[in-house]
Amino acid sequence: MDTKVESLIIKFLTKEANLEELQQLELWISNPDNESLFFEYIRTNAFINFAMSKYDKKAAKTNLVRRIKQEKNSFYYSSKIYNAVKYTAAAMVVGLLTTMYFFRNDIFNTDKKNIPVITNNSIEAGTDGAILTLEDGSVVSLEKGASFQTQNANSNGQQIEYKPGKQETAKVAFNYLTIPRGRQFFVKLSDGTRVWLNSESQLKYPVTFIEGESRQVELVYGEAFFDVSPSTEHKGAKFTVINNAQKVEVLGTEFNIKAYKDEDHVYTTLVEGKVEVSASAVKQILKPNEQSNVNKLNNSILVEVVDVKAEIAWKDGIFSFKGKSLKTIMKVLSRWYDVNIIFENKDLESVKFKGVLDKNQTIDEVLSIMKSSTIDNYEIKDKTIILK
Known part of the structure; x- marks a missing residue:
């Protein structure tokens, strides 16, 4: 990938791009020949354990262009950019791709037995x-x-x-x-x-x-x-x-x-x-x-x-879990989302997870990300999350 384009993507993800740079990125991503380059860059550099080949890339591109246009219209950039760019970029990519793709059941497993059971999906971020x-x-x-x-x-x-x-x-x-x-x-x-x-x-x-x-x-x-x-x-x-x-x-x-x-x-x-x-x-x-x-x-x-x-990433709106056990991670999430956690499968307590998550995501979005590599299945019932 051209280093200039790579720089544009990073600036967009970290909200540092100016109006001209947003226009350049919109033009580049709108070209069908660049789709595979973009998704390969995200998969390689954002530490996201997704089965990228199963994504609906056409829908993804449409959503990305829409988001860039929203950025251009509002043209608002935070004056305090978190100094660890790799964490911010990774967290924003997670949020972006979560919004784009998690409505698709075939992303992780098409087996109906492994589709999450959500009795009440009203658990928002803190x-x-x-x-x-x-x-x-x-x-x-x-x-x-x-x-x-x-x-x-x-x-x-x-x-x-x-x-x-x-x-x-x-x-x-x-x-x-x-x-x-x-x-x-x-x-x-x-x-x-x-x-x-x-x-x-x-x-x-x-x-x-x-x-x-x-x-x-x-x-x-x-x-x-x-x-x-x-x-x-x-x-x-x-x-x-x-x-x-x-x-x-x-x-x-x-x-x-x-x-x-x-x-x-x-x-x-x-x-x-x-x-x-x-x-x-x-x-x-x-x-x-x-x-x-x-x-x-x-x-x-x-x-x-x-x-x-x-x-200290928590104070800047980011969960950064580097090799933490699910038991430890769920304590953190239970406090932020004000939920109770039940490990129906006790073996999951010691399972390690490595990833960066956006604190503004809903609990279902967070669990869906973890389900791609760590959790077999889960159930959300009112204010209780059951890990299976």
Whole structure:
């Protein structure tokens, strides 16, 4: 394939193409002689385990051209492109091809016994939302499209931002931000620290921090990504994240903590900077690209090098599963889609899956992708998914 065309495809998939480039790609893909080149490129470079030869390429081309035209008409491009292009491109390709092809029963298996049973196909992807508990104990539901304001904070329903301020007294007022299953949320603390919260998480934090003293928040449970405001901007005040299993002390850095109530391990992944992880009397210094694994049962700490981009992809709308077991993956999906998972076939729990998925897809689209290589069959019944 011509390198210029390859560049056009990548720019389109990552929403970086300008209007002229969209027009060039539309013209190229409209040529029947280029169909096989396009599909071979997708199959080779997007890590998609599909039986491409069974696809209706004519219908696919029609849908692709339609999507390009929609892009041209709206001509909207996100100002924040996820820095790992390979994950974004792969996830978008998955979403694109899912939309195009999954209505076809012959993609994976024409045997009627293996056609998924869907009693209620209304399980959509999660969205922004949270429950805010104020210092006086009152509770506010923060939902997409609804605004909320206090003396110290403003929310548009998708995020909440606290006004910069200095606490002059020893009495600190705390807020709680609780993220239910099927939701995610963003908060900017009064010191400028930014926190992305995943589904089924809770964060406790001061409305304002005491000037000159250590800044401390508590990840009560769940998963959060922290982009900490440097200590140099706060008279050297360190930043600390605690929970019931560990303490993480930082000076100014980016890191992810995963500490769910129903899991026996707490994972801290360092993106940049330097942190010290403490569990009981054990301490470990993390370097970028390292992840600590704290065993809550015996307070031991293991450290290993990980693929950081895969670990934090969730905050950018992507599930990146690299050799994860189905049992682990289904826990993640159950929180985002707010569903229950039943393994009718227990052998599936240990089966590994490697792939990149778009968090905006419906649960049926996600399971259909996995069915191509991992799951024999499944049933969706109300808010329960049965893997067979």
